[in-house]
Amino acid sequence: MNEKRILFTGGGTAGHVMVNLAIIPVFQREGWKVDYIGSKNGIERELIGQLDNVTYHPISTGKLRRYFSKENFKDPFKVLNGTMQAYRIIGKTKPSVIFSKGGFVSVPVLAAAWMKRVPAVIHESDYTPGLANKLAIPFAKKVLATFPETITYLPEKKAEWIGAVVREQLFRGSRKQGLELANLKGKKPVLLIMGGSAGARRINQAVREQLDSLLKDFEIIHICGKGNVDESLKVEGYAQYDYVNKELSDLFAATDFVLSRAGANAIFEFLALKKPMLLIPLSREVSRGDQILNANSFKKQGYAQVLEEEDLTGDRLLEELKQLKASKHDMLKNMRNYESHQAKDKVIQVIKSASKK
Incomplete structure (x- = not known):
């Protein structure tokens, strides 16, 4: 045979x-x-x-x-x-x-x-x-x-x-283990920040500029890309990783909101896991614009908010994330209507x- x-x-x-x-x-x-x-x-x-x-x-x-x-x-x-x-x-x-x-x-x-x-x-x-x-x-x-x-x-x-x-294993995570792994207390909503496998310099920069303000509303898990961990930022409620693989399902389980690029595989995973998201797609200056199309499709269906990279500032990021928190109920309702x-x-x-x- x-x-x-x-x-x-x-x-x-x-x-x-x-x-x-x-x-x-x-x-x-x-x-x-x-x-x-x-x-x-x-x-x-x-x-x-x-x-x-x-x-x-x-x-x-x-x-x-x-x-x-x-x-x-x-x-x-x-x-x-x-x-x-x-x-x-x-x-x-x-x-x-x-x-x-x-x-x-x-x-x-x-x-x-x-x-x-x-x-x-x-x-x-x-x-x-x-x-x-x-x-x-x-x-x-x-x-x-x-x-x-x-x-x-x-x-x-x-x-x-x-x-x-x-991936099936993403549904098997433990919120408790995710919080313990990131050394977070879980008393505030947990914001997961991802910039893709290579990280995202502008997102990292905007987040760190406003870190004190963000930590008033969120605990933060920041997957910032290889070589992008800032060792000087040892702050309670802020966990940094250059890259995560096996522990990702637990970190996802601990997550309430996502700030991310708009790669298709990633955003469909967030959708399947019912995570309200703020998407910052790669700009047309450095890409063919596919992430912009992906993000706008999700925005149209009520799964995400979109912030163009050209409009990204620390203040605008704060404003968008506050709006994301306020939109949580409607976004989750739309996500529940999504059929796998x-x-x-x-x-x-x-x-x-x-x-x-």
Whole structure:
């Protein structure tokens, strides 16, 4: 009997890995052998390395920048080299299907999959497809969308709306353990601040400028990004972390409100966990504007407030967070009306249907 084998890819940011982390254990429980292709030094290598029995294959990968850099001239060669590496890995591992979460490491993998005639499924989290997924879509058999509106941006014959895939373990957290972990008393509402896996300098700066004022209304858990912990701020009611993984479910359980960027995977997790949120999306100056679309979609549905980064000041942040507190009841009511579409089961079903028999 032939061994069932699946290959995953995706990386560059934590958001390009989280869905894979949710799905991989299901395939493992069903007896599938799991391989993962990622970059040599990306965050995906660290995250996937925490899973048992997943073989990680690093490849060369480029990055399409939105600014001039001499590195741009080298990247096509890196992608070509990565494609050749992925071609050899696919030839050696012989997966029956490939699942991609996006990021630039996925482009050479999907190109190699197409050359090897291995069916591939892409999951697009954002409101509009990212550049990496746009390049990879021609090589895929199926493209799954988180936002229903995304379907209009995808090839009709390949596209399917699937909803958001949320990690099961996030629902298993303990508020008591989360408060103890952060050394908080829980006598005030707990505000969780996240700037994405790389942190967010402007959010960190605005929060710390107004820390004394914020601590009058909240206890704060601040996940500020690697290298961004301020050791001089040893204040009661303020817990700092550069990055959190295993303890995240407990910290989420202790959380009453969220201040965050607007990456699709993260905000759908907050929605599933019923956490009222203030979103500060990445500006168009440093991104393609996908987080702005994500945030505005959530604002329209009454799940979040939105503060543009260009308008971010310490005073404005205080004002918005006070308004968030006042809007808690209405936001929770809207969130309770949100239906979970069992997206993870659907994604797994699509992957199995696409696999070579």
